[in-house]
Amino acid sequence: MxxxxxxxxxxxxxxxxxxxxxxxxxxxxxxxxxxxxxxxFANGGQISASHAAPWAAPDVPFLMLKWLGRSDAPLLYHWRLDWRQWTWSLRFLMNCLAPRARRNTEDNMRISLYSRGLLPDIRSDTGIEYDLETRGILQIYENQNDLEAAARHGEWLGQLGCKSEVLNKEQCIQLDSALEACADKLIGGIYTKDDESGDAYxxxxxxxxxxxxxxxxxxxxxxxxxxxxxxxxxxxxxxxxxxxxxxxxxxxxxxxxxxxxxxxxxxxxVFPTKGYSVTIPIGSGNGAPSVSLTDEENKLVYSRLGDRLRIAGTAEFSGYDTNLEERRANSILAKARQRFPSAGDFDKAEFWTALRPLTPDxxxxxxxxxxxxxxxxxxxxxxxxxxxxxxxxxxxxxxxxxxxxxxxxxxxxxxx
Ligand SMILES: Cc1cc2nc3c(=O)[nH]c(=O)nc-3n(C[C@H](O)[C@H](O)[C@H](O)COP(=O)(O)OP(=O)(O)OC[C@H]3O[C@@H](n4cnc5c(N)ncnc54)[C@H](O)[C@@H]3O)c2cc1C
Missing domain, CATH: 3.50.50.60 (FAD/NAD(P)-binding domain)
Known part of the structure; x- marks a missing residue:
C-alpha cells in the first residue's frame, strides 16, 4: 500500500x-x-512508564487553585474566550474523577510498557544512537506525606507491571551522588529502574x-x-x-x-499545552545528575543527554501561542541551579518551548x-x-x- x-x-x-x-x-x-x-525537539527526554498517570487526576483541580496567580506556577491556565478550550477543560475535570483517572492510568500504562519494551528492538535493528541512558528514573521528594502517597501509587503501578522501589535519602545519594548537593531537603524517592531517557530529537x-x-x-x-x-x-x-x-x-x-x-x-x-525546557552544557561540572530525575516538588524532570543536561516542565493553557517567555524559562533555570549548583554552565543555557498535543483524558x-x-x-x-x-x-x-x-x-x- x-x-x-x-x-x-x-x-x-x-x-x-x-x-x-x-x-x-x-x-x-x-x-x-x-x-x-x-x-x-527538546522535551524532557524521559521514557517514563512510571509517569503513565495522566495529568487529569483527583488532586489536580486543588493544585490548580493553589497555584492560581503564581507566575512561576507549574500549571498556568489563561482564561480565554474560546469555547473549545472551555469544553476541553470541562472534559478534563470529568477525567479527574478517581475511577476515570484509574482507568486512564491503566490504559496509558499498557501502551507505555509495550512501547518501552519495543525500543531495544529498534536499537538492535538500526544501531540508532540518541544519548540513551538506561539508569532508570528516580522521583525525588522533600515531603514525607508526598513520598508515602507516591509509594502507595508506585505499589499499584507495580501491579500494572511497572515495578519501582522506595529509596531513603542515603539510597538516593548512593544511586546518584549529584543528589548530595540537595541532601538537606531530600527525604527520599521512588526508583523505576527499567525506565530510560534519551534525546527524542x-x-x-x-x-x-x-x-x-x-x-x-x-x-x-x-x-x-x-x-x-x-x-x-x-x-x-x-x-x-x-x-x-x-x-x-x-x-x-x-x-x-x-x-x-x-x-x-x-x-x-486535542488542545495545545505549552511547556518549556532548558538545556545546559555540562562541561567540566561534575555535579550533574546522571540518573534521570523527576523533581516532584518543582514539577520538573532532568535528563542527562550526553554532555548536556536537559531540564523540562511547566504547562500553560494559552492556545496556539508559541511565544517563549524568558521569565518562565528563567524560573526553571533558577530552580535547577538551586538544586544542582555545579551541574554545568548555566550561563550557556538554551531555552525552548513547544505545545504538547493533549487530550482531556x-x-x-x-x-x-x-x-x-x-x-x-x-x-x-x-x-x-x-x-x-x-x-x-x-x-x-x-x-x-x-x-x-x-x-x-x-x-x-x-x-x-
Ligand atoms: C516541555 C516538554 C517536555 C516533555 N517531556 C517529555 C518526556 O520527558 N517524555 C515524554 O514521553 N514526552 C515528553 N513530552 C511530550 C512529547 O514531546 C510529545 O508528546 C511528542 O513530541 C509529540 O510528538 P508528535 O510527533 O505528536 O508532535 P510533533 O513533534 O509536534 O510533530 C508534529 C509534526 O507535524 C508538523 N506539522 C504540524 N502541522 C503541519 C502542517 N499543517 N503541515 C505540515 N506539517 C505540519 C510539525 O512540523 C511537526 O513536525 C514533553 C513535551 C514538552 C513540551
Missing part, C-alpha cells in the same frame, strides 16, 4: 519506520525543514535518516492545507507544494491535527476513523516520546490489516 504519514515528529517518524518494515510504500510530509523540529532525526535509506520518502518544507475526500475515503493530501494521493493516510500532526480534521467533520479534542488517539483509509496516531500529550514505538507499531499493524499486539480499543477516537 501507499501510505502517507502527515507529520515528521517522533510519532510520525516512528510509525513510518514500522510501516516501512511492514512493506508499505511510505511518504512522510512535514512543514519544517527536517524531522522532529517542533514538539519532539536525535532519535527522530536519526530514525528518519535510517527510514530514508530504507526507501521512505520525506517531503520537508511543505505545509499541509487539506485532505480531499471522495466516496467516503481520503483521496489525497493537498500541500502548498502539490497533491499526494495514497491508499492510506496517517494523522500525526501533533497539536495541529484538529485543524486539518475539522473540515472533514472530525472533532478531535491524557491518552493518545490511535486507531481508525469514519473515513475507511484515514487513521489516527496523535494526541500523546506528555508522553509522546515514551509511547512512540508502541503507538507506531500498533497503528502500523492496524493499517496493515493485522491485529495489534496490545488492545488499542481504549485509544479510539470514538471515546469522545
Amino acid at each position: 501507499r501510505v502517507v504519514v502527515l507529520g515528521a515528529g517522533v510519532i510520525g517518524v516512528t510509525a513510518a519506520y514500522y510501516l516501512n518494515q511492514a512493506g508499505h510504500d511510505v511518504t512522510v510530509i512535514d512543514r519544517q525543514d527536517g524531522p522532529g523540529l517542533e514538539t519532539s 536525535k532519535f527522530t532525526a536519526n530514525l528518519a535518516g535510517i527510514c530514508a535509506a530504507r526507501g521512505v520518502t520525506f517531503r520537508y518544507g511543505e505545509t499541509i492545507e487539506a485532505l480531499r475526500t471522495q466516496h467516503g475515503k481520503i483521496e489525497s493530501v493537498r500541500t502548498d507544494g502539490g497533491n499526494y494521493s495514497g491508499d492510506a493516510f496517517l494523522m500525526s500532526l501533533g497539536s495541529y491535527s484538529p485543524l486539518i480534521l475539522r473540515p472533514l467533520g472530525i472533532n478531535l479534542p 491524557g491518552m493518545p488517539v490511535i486507531g481508525a476513523t469514519k473515513y475507511d483509509n484515514l487513521f489516527m496516531n496523535t494526541g500523546h500529550g506528555t508522553l509522546g516520546w515514551t509511547m512512540c514505538a508502541g503507538s507506531g507499531k500498533a497503528i502500523s499493524d492496524l493499517i496493515s490489516g493485522a491485529a495489534p499486539e496490545i488492545d488499542i480499543a481504549a485509544y479510539s477516537l470514538d471515546r469522545f
Whole structure:
C-alpha cells in the first residue's frame, strides 16, 4: 500500500519506520525543514512508564487553585474566550474523577510498557544512537506525606507491571551522588529502574535518516492545507507544494491535527499545552545528575543527554501561542541551579518551548476513523516520546490489516 504519514515528529517518524518494515510504500510530509523540529525537539527526554498517570487526576483541580496567580506556577491556565478550550477543560475535570483517572492510568500504562519494551528492538535493528541512558528514573521528594502517597501509587503501578522501589535519602545519594548537593531537603524517592531517557530529537532525526535509506520518502518544507475526500475515503493530501494521493493516510500532526480534521467533520479534542525546557552544557561540572530525575516538588524532570543536561516542565493553557517567555524559562533555570549548583554552565543555557498535543483524558488517539483509509496516531500529550514505538507499531499493524499486539480499543477516537 501507499501510505502517507502527515507529520515528521517522533510519532510520525516512528510509525513510518514500522510501516516501512511492514512493506508499505511510505511518504512522510512535514512543514519544517527536517524531522522532529517542533514538539519532539527538546522535551524532557524521559521514557517514563512510571509517569503513565495522566495529568487529569483527583488532586489536580486543588493544585490548580493553589497555584492560581503564581507566575512561576507549574500549571498556568489563561482564561480565554474560546469555547473549545472551555469544553476541553470541562472534559478534563470529568477525567479527574478517581475511577476515570484509574482507568486512564491503566490504559496509558499498557501502551507505555509495550512501547518501552519495543525500543531495544529498534536499537538492535538500526544501531540508532540518541544519548540513551538506561539508569532508570528516580522521583525525588522533600515531603514525607508526598513520598508515602507516591509509594502507595508506585505499589499499584507495580501491579500494572511497572515495578519501582522506595529509596531513603542515603539510597538516593548512593544511586546518584549529584543528589548530595540537595541532601538537606531530600527525604527520599521512588526508583523505576527499567525506565530510560534519551534525546527524542536525535532519535527522530536519526530514525528518519535510517527510514530514508530504507526507501521512505520525506517531503520537508511543505505545509499541509487539506485532505480531499471522495466516496467516503481520503483521496489525497493537498500541500502548498502539490497533491499526494495514497491508499492510506496517517494523522500525526501533533497539536495541529484538529485543524486539518475539522473540515472533514472530525472533532478531535486535542488542545495545545505549552511547556518549556532548558538545556545546559555540562562541561567540566561534575555535579550533574546522571540518573534521570523527576523533581516532584518543582514539577520538573532532568535528563542527562550526553554532555548536556536537559531540564523540562511547566504547562500553560494559552492556545496556539508559541511565544517563549524568558521569565518562565528563567524560573526553571533558577530552580535547577538551586538544586544542582555545579551541574554545568548555566550561563550557556538554551531555552525552548513547544505545545504538547493533549487530550482531556491524557491518552493518545490511535486507531481508525469514519473515513475507511484515514487513521489516527496523535494526541500523546506528555508522553509522546515514551509511547512512540508502541503507538507506531500498533497503528502500523492496524493499517496493515493485522491485529495489534496490545488492545488499542481504549485509544479510539470514538471515546469522545
Ligand atoms: C516541555 C516538554 C517536555 C516533555 N517531556 C517529555 C518526556 O520527558 N517524555 C515524554 O514521553 N514526552 C515528553 N513530552 C511530550 C512529547 O514531546 C510529545 O508528546 C511528542 O513530541 C509529540 O510528538 P508528535 O510527533 O505528536 O508532535 P510533533 O513533534 O509536534 O510533530 C508534529 C509534526 O507535524 C508538523 N506539522 C504540524 N502541522 C503541519 C502542517 N499543517 N503541515 C505540515 N506539517 C505540519 C510539525 O512540523 C511537526 O513536525 C514533553 C513535551 C514538552 C513540551
